[in-house]
């Protein structure tokens with residue numbers, strides 16, 4: 344369905360201006376190779392700045408890669424970027440083109456610009472707004488909606504005028520659980536009824552684990568793993584994740600706690616450890632009894648998530664992924 | 668595109684009705700010739716049919732409608748500002764000019780200034796911001812001809828200027844006691860000056876490396892239209908008059924000003940309007956090219 348080979352893109356270094364520091368050159372996608380199959384929900388998971396958006400912008404013909412090839416449904420998108428618009432629907436991270444339109448007009452106009460004639464565009468608009476529970480908001484300007492509603496309205500626009508491939512860049516950002524469910528239900532329906540393929544960008548590990556068929560983990564422009572979520576988690580199956588949240592700071596005067604220091608991932612008051620099960624039990628025993636307990640606010644013991652996979656594979660970012 | 672199969676497999680069903688579908692087949696024909704064995708041709712045949720392309724006119728209308736609706740949300744206060752500015756200038760100039768030719772120039776200049784404010788200045792800002800914020804991606808991932816996006820937006824911004832321009836012209840006629848006999852010429856002046864200035868505004872907005880530049884260039888263009896269009900040309904030094912001749916709004920002003928005369932020389936009016944039209948065609952073509960360039964980075 345979609346074959347990506349050796350895709351490489353480097354943003355040139357920028358000279359500093361007043362108030363804007365200089366940035367070095369960034370290799371945002373680095374020799375990325377992927378195969379997305381028809382009818383699957385394929386994810387790109389990675390922390391902010393991993394290069395996910397840059398990668399999908401090359402797949403959608405918005406950006407020319409320095410090297411490499413992209414073939415979607417038999418079409419060479421690097422040579423013919425204009426064809427991408429006739430194969431896929433893209434929901435970007437920005438909505439400024441639609442912000443000042445009403446929900447209804449945004450969906451209708453997008454459908455018309457996808458080549459639908461007026462009546463068809465309106466019929467599909469009504470069906471999609473109804474499906475996503477947006478009918479009550481149809482007459483409201485998008486920029487007057489909450490962040491999650493705005494995102495949902497843009498998602499609605501992306502669905503008007505069927506395409507065999509949906510490319511969604513962090514579609515659920517800011518959405519409440521009801522809106523998220525509406526998104527996943529709409530995606531599932533299209534997949535079941537029409538074999539629609541979905542390429543989903545996310546930095547949310549829970550979302551990745553629950554909705555994706557396969558996921559490519561991206562770090563600093565490189566694909567560091569690509570498998571089903573459960574296949575990836577097997578890589579760290581022997582480990583347990585321990586999260587310790589201290590009241591103020593870690594009680595480093597307790598020797599057992601101090602000994603853990605160089606194995607933790609610290610983020611504020613939170614310590615995260617990946618340990619063998621028996622080690623984890625020992626740690627929990629230490630912190631729930633004795634001197635450390637007074638400093639402890641909360642702790643959790645969990646089976647590993649894709650975040651642990653990311654870290655185990657050498658992922659560099661410590662706080663880029665979210666669990667929500 | 669009304670095939671019944673469209674509901675189940677829209678991509679296939681509609682593509683065959685697409686008048687622009689030739690492109691894909693041309694490619695396979697060429698590659699079959701170039702490559703004996705036609706490896707590429709086979710590959711092209713395997714490729715899925717493409718979804719329909721949006722045709723120029725319907726998509727232009729869709730963009731125009733969408734842009735026009737934005738006025739309700741975002742632009743109304745600015746349209747008032749544009750009109751007040753022009754009305755204010757005429758009131759100020761009343762004490763300075765002594766009727767006759769100068770009064771005509773002031774009224775025509777103030778009316779066309781509304782067009783410059785909205786079509787040049789606001790459109791340059793709009794495209795500058797759209798480009799900087801990544802909003803062009805939305806259009807670039809839809810199969811819509813670049814000209815439809817540029818012309819639809821330019822047309823809408825030119826339309827925004829109609830009420831302000833008419834109000835300014837009528838107010839000016841009353842203020843300076845000019846005849847309103849030929850105000851109908853605004854029906855030609857607004858679209859043609861609008862095309863020239865909106866094209867210029869769109870091109871500036873899309874070519875400016877940063878949105879601040881787009882805003883700045885739009886403002887400068889409007890200031891130029893104000894100073895060079897409203898002030899009577901006879902009092903300007905030679906060099907400034909040359910700059911005035913380079914500004915497309917000047918020709919809209921001249922065309923309009925001529926029609927206040929006893930017996931307007933329509934050949935000159937047409938000539939001035941033709942300049943506007945010519946600049947409009949060129950600047951809109953440049954803007955379309957700039958859009959294409961900005962859309963794929």
Ligand SMILES: Nc1ncnc2c1ncn2[C@@H]1O[C@H](COP(=O)(O)OP(=O)(O)O)[C@@H](O)[C@H]1O
Nearest residue numbers: 354369371389390391392393394395396397398
């Ligand atoms: N237009 C740009 N110019 C220069 N650098 C950029 C640009 N866009 C993104 N980058 C850099 O490229 C890297 C990848 O960015 P991006 O693809 O947006 O990541 P993600 O979507 O995963 O958060 C980041 O380091 C980012 O700072």
Ligand SMILES: [Mg+2]
Nearest residue numbers: 395396397436
């Ligand atoms: Mg991103």
